Amino acid sequence: MDFTMSPEQELWKQTVREFADQELEPIARKIDEEWHRIPDEVIDKMADLGIFGITIPEEYGGCAVPGEEMQYAVTTIHELARGELSMSLPVYTLLCIGWSILMVDHATEEAKEEILPKVVTGEWFLGINTTEPGGGSDLANIKTVATKDTGDSWIINGEKAYISGVREATERGGGHATLFLTEPEKGYKGATFAYFPADAPGTSYTTYSDMGRMGLSTGGFVYKDVEIPKKYILGEENKGFYVNMEGFNVARAVVSAACLGGAEKCLEISADYTKQRVLFGRPLLNFEAISFEMVDDRAQLEMLKLMLQKGAWLIDQSRKDKSKVDFREINRTMAMCKCYAPEMGVRVARNGMMYHGGFGYTKDTPLEMSLRGTMSYLVGAEGGYHVMKIIMGRDWFGDEAVPYRGSQVGH
Amino acid sequence: MDIVVCMKQMPDLQQIRIKDRKPILENVPLVWGDLDKNAIEEAALIKEKVGEAKITVVAKGSDKLQQGILEPLAMGADEAVLLTDPAFEGSDSMGTAKVLAKAIEKIGAYDLVILGEGSTDNYSGLVGSALAELLNLPEITYVRELNVENGKVTAVRNMEESFEVVEANLPVVITVAQEINEPRLPKFMAIRKAGAKPRHEWGPADIGLSADEVGENAASVDMLSNLAPEQDRKNIILEGDLDEKIDALVDALIKEGVLGR
Numbered sequence: 001m002d003f004t005m006s007p008e009q010e011l012w013k014q015t016v017r018e019f020a021d022q023e024l025e026p027i028a029r030k031i032d033e034e035w036h037r038i039p040d041e042v043i044d045k046m047a048d049l050g051i052f053g054i055t056i057p058e059e060y061g062g063c064a065v066p067g068e069e070m071q072y073a074v075t076t077i078h079e080l081a082r083g084e085l086s087m088s089l090p091v092y093t094l095l096c097i098g099w100s101i102l103m104v105d106h107a108t109e110e111a112k113e114e115i116l117p118k119v120v121t122g123e124w125f126l127g128i129n130t131t132e133p134g135g136g137s138d139l140a141n142i143k144t145v146a147t148k149d150t151g152d153s154w155i156i157n158g159e160k161a162y163i164s165g166v167r168e169a170t171e172r173g174g175g176h177a178t179l180f181l182t183e184p185e186k187g188y189k190g191a192t193f194a195y196f197p198a199d200a201p202g203t204s205y206t207t208y209s210d211m212g213r214m215g216l217s218t219g220g221f222v223y224k225d226v227e228i229p230k231k232y233i234l235g236e237e238n239k240g241f242y243v244n245m246e247g248f249n250v251a252r253a254v255v256s257a258a259c260l261g262g263a264e265k266c267l268e269i270s271a272d273y274t275k276q277r278v279l280f281g282r283p284l285l286n287f288e289a290i291s292f293e294m295v296d297d298r299a300q301l302e303m304l305k306l307m308l309q310k311g312a313w314l315i316d317q318s319r320k321d322k323s324k325v326d327f328r329e330i331n332r333t334m335a336m337c338k339c340y341a342p343e344m345g346v347r348v349a350r351n352g353m354m355y356h357g358g359f360g361y362t363k364d365t366p367l368e369m370s371l372r373g374t375m376s377y378l379v380g381a382e383g384g385y386h387v388m389k390i391i392m393g394r395d396w397f398g399d400e401a402v403p404y405r406g407s408q409v410g411h
Numbered sequence: 412m413d414i415v416v417c418m419k420q421m422p423d424l425q426q427i428r429i430k431d432r433k434p435i436l437e438n439v440p441l442v443w444g445d446l447d448k449n450a451i452e453e454a455a456l457i458k459e460k461v462g463e464a465k466i467t468v469v470a471k472g473s474d475k476l477q478q479g480i481l482e483p484l485a486m487g488a489d490e491a492v493l494l495t496d497p498a499f500e501g502s503d504s505m506g507t508a509k510v511l512a513k514a515i516e517k518i519g520a521y522d523l524v525i526l527g528e529g530s531t532d533n534y535s536g537l538v539g540s541a542l543a544e545l546l547n548l549p550e551i552t553y554v555r556e557l558n559v560e561n562g563k564v565t566a567v568r569n570m571e572e573s574f575e576v577v578e579a580n581l582p583v584v585i586t587v588a589q590e591i592n593e594p595r596l597p598k599f600m601a602i603r604k605a606g607a608k609p610r611h612e613w614g615p616a617d618i619g620l621s622a623d624e625v626g627e628n629a630a631s632v633d634m635l636s637n638l639a640p641e642q643d644r645k646n647i648i649l650e651g652d653l654d655e656k657i658d659a660l661v662d663a664l665i666k667e668g669v670l671g672r
């Protein structure tokens with residue numbers, strides 16, 4: 001057993017931290033409040049450092065270290081999130097580098113050659129597109145459907161909702177890994193997963209007004225007779241549900257890393273403040289109601305970090321040799337991380353606001369921005385808080401713990 | 412062109428705590444000094460400009476250098492010479508210069524030797540000049556702009572209240588000021604490749620010195636104490652309206668010798 005990072009991993013972590021301190025922290029508030037987007041030059045600088053290629057093999061222009069992709073992905077997102085507390089840029093980046101992994105593992109050669117090099121250079125955005133207006137937690141009941149199969153392509157009709165990066169993919173280029181039905185009567189066993197270019201004719205999007213992470217759009221896609229070439233398939237026809245779930249495990253790891261990085265930074269901000277803020281003749285940190293809560297938070301973040309490292313390592317091992325790792329262990333570990341990481345992120349930001357008093361409720365500290373951004377991962381995205389508990393319950397107790405057991409539709 | 416860059420790791424100054432006026436150095440991670448990074452960056456920029464060049468980093472320090480050296484190698488150095496033998500510990504500035512000079516002589520080929528104008532911890536600023544003397548080379552200090560062409564360097568020196576433009580033939584020792592460049596962050600691919608670049612570990616014998624010619628044994632300067640300056644706040648509160656307060660502040664600053672030199 002070994003918990004030490006390699007010199008290369010250490011140096012990369014330090015590099016991304018310096019980048020986040022120098023380039024992201026000064027502009028995080030502007031991304032969230034003024035620009036409502038991530039500046040192109042920041043994306044260019046990240047691409048230049050190699051951030052978008054961290055999970056993509058060299059043959060597609062990337063720089064992935066074979067067998068360590070997830071460890072690097074988690075470290076990268078963790079460090080970026082420390083600098084950009086609105087969560088816009090960490091989420092943008094984790095979607096690109098997370099769903100690239102799925103594309104590397106399951107896309108056709110033609111699609112990989114077309115898409116991945118453009119993700120590496122930062123030109124294209126890559127995201128995930130499963131949720132529908134009817135909901136995201138009950139994915140087995142999606143309605144988006146291939147109404148026609150031309151042999152080389154599917155004609156798609158339907159609607160997706162609460163999707164990150166609808167505007168970015170449309171404006172910059174790129175697209176989303178999308179779940180849809182190819183044999184609707186079979187429910188989730190008739191679902192297929194494929195890359196949908198955001199500019200495919202017949203695609204339109206709307207955006208929502210969100211609570212936080214204002215620098216990254218959230219919205220819905222409407223598909224009206226959209227032709228998706230079959231070269232964009234991810235995995236096999238009618239097996240999309242399982243491929244999608246595999247992708248969710250990767251996504252849950254990087255999402256947890258983003259929550260962890262943001263929480264860690266919020267806690268440091270609180271530590272600096274409570275050390276120097278004097279009340280009743282002594283530093284705020286001198287009150288155990290505060291210092292005990294802060295050490296609790298610190299200890300729990302450390303536990304999360306270790307579990308996340310284990311999860312990332314498990315995924316790396318499984319990608320090297322599927323037979324070596326129990327898929328259920330990955331599933332369980334990632335559900336545990338994704339359940340508590342946003343919860344802790346929100347809690348640590350909220351606790352920090354409490355220590356700051358009225359100051360904490362203003363936009364002069366980034367704490368409220370972190371809380372708003374992290375909430376998005378508590379309510380949903382790659383499965384919300386309660387869905388993670390369903391997964392953990394089913395893993396432990398079996399089907400008896402599954403609320404939809406015995407339901408009629410799609411299962 | 413052959414460029415040698417001399418670099419030093421030091422405790423991360425951001426993380427040093429002071430207790431009883433003494434710095435607490437235990438568990439403080441080692442980092443490269445800012446000026447050392449300016450030195451390697453300048454070498455990398457020159458290499459990018461002239462095309463054909465080899466950059467060798469020479470660093471003296473603890474065995475932690477084995478890990479730390481990855482950063483300059485990822486920033487553009489081609490090879491590293493590590494002087495990690497415990498015998499080198501406790502050198503004074505002259506001793507460090509002597510060891511560096513011997514290592515550079517062993518490397519053999521050097522058109523440019525680049526260092527920071529001082530180390531960011533002790534900031535004696537002596538090593539560059541002593542090294543130039545020992546190598547019998549010209550030296551240009553406090554360089555804020557450097558241009559290498561046709562076997563010559565043109566350098567702009569920062570003299571604080573003026574700039575001085577000087578020229579020298581290669582080989583030459585250069586010490587750089589912080590404003591000369593913005594050190595790059597290493598790219599991921601460069602980090603990956605850095606691990607495979609050659610490194611050599613040399614002890615005293617490798618550079619033709621005996622153990623009592625180096626380190627603490629050979630130091631002619633003894634450090635008697637290393638204390639943080641005492642800073643007592645005077646807590647002066649100025650009374651009156653704004654104009655009166657400004658006058659009082661200016662008077663107080665003149666009296667303290669801060670203004671009106």
